[in-house]
Amino acid sequence: MAFSIGVNNNKEKSAWEIKLSGEVDISNAHLLKQQLDSSLAEAMQNIEIDAESLSYIDSTGLGVIIGTYGAIKKEGLWVKVANPRPNIKKLLNISGLEKVLCQ
Amino acid sequence: MTEVLKINVPGKAEYVGTVRLATAHVASYAGFDIDTVEDIKVAISEACTNIICHAHENPNFVYDVVLEVGGNVLTITVKDDGAGFGIEEYVTPVLGELQVGGLGIFIIRALMDEVDIQSEPGTGTNIRMTKHLQSIAV
Numbered sequence: 001m002a003f004s005i006g007v008n009n010n011k012e013k014s015a016w017e018i019k020l021s022g023e024v025d026i027s028n029a030h031l032l033k034q035q036l037d038s039s040l041a042e043a044m045q046n047i048e049i050d051a052e053s054l055s056y057i058d059s060t061g062l063g064v065i066i067g068t069y070g071a072i073k074k075e076g077l078w079v080k081v082a083n084p085r086p087n088i089k090k091l092l093n094i095s096g097l098e099k100v101l102c103q
Numbered sequence: 104m105t106e107v108l109k110i111n112v113p114g115k116a117e118y119v120g121t122v123r124l125a126t127a128h129v130a131s132y133a134g135f136d137i138d139t140v141e142d143i144k145v146a147i148s149e150a151c152t153n154i155i156c157h158a159h160e161n162p163n164f165v166y167d168v169v170l171e172v173g174g175n176v177l178t179i180t181v182k183d184d185g186a187g188f189g190i191e192e193y194v195t196p197v198l199g200e201l202q203v204g205g206l207g208i209f210i211i212r213a214l215m216d217e218v219d220i221q222s223e224p225g226t227g228t229n230i231r232m233t234k235h236l237q238s239i240a241v
Binding site: 023025026027056058059060062063086087090091094095 | 116117119120123138141142144145148149151152155156206207209210213214
């Protein structure tokens with residue numbers, strides 16, 4: 001399934017709303033990183049990833065999210081992953097990321 | 104009887120999805136439920152990703168994926184003859200301490216029933232993992 005990223009600057013929440021669709025793996029995780037880096041360069045603020053339409057993500061995609069979390073946490077900002085499907089929720093759980101990213 | 108599917112895969116990130124799809128079909132055909140098929144998809148992708156990340160300097164390298172179905176077991180072998188890595192140097196990530204790398208092998212071990220990883224610098228990598236069925240359709 002094709003991968004796509006939707007981006008919205010929610011100024012009320014001071015957050016980038018990143019809507020992911022399709023599959024994120026080693027072939028396209030760099031595109032996610034580019035988008036997150038680009039958004040943060042434009043405005044350093046929180047990131048809320050809507051994963052409702054995300055059907056698959058691997059460790060390279062999770063690594064991008066972890067890296068971003070680590071970078072903006074220092075600024076007192078947060079990254080959240082909202083609406084993950086059960087298979088992705090399971091992956092977040094076993095990797096210990098759920099309690100950090102899905103609060 | 105064991106049925107075997109062998110795939111010779113170009114060592115490019117773009118083909119990982121193809122392997123994932125083929126493996127999902129085989130796992131489904133073997134009788135695994137949809138949740139377990141999802142687990143197997145993640146495991147095979149992480150194995151392929153690991154091979155690509157620790158493989159050849161040659162950009163045109165290929166690696167082998169072997170799927171074996173039989174005896175109530177799906178066995179998946181992913182191997183290459185590339186650069187390999189020091190498996191004894193692998194450190195299991197500490198949950199709660201977020202790390203960018205090192206998650207792939209941890210995830211494979213969490214999702215599959217048995218995992219054997221052979222890898223040394225200069226000798227390539229061989230990842231063999233199995234998933235058991237209570238009853239199998241083959």
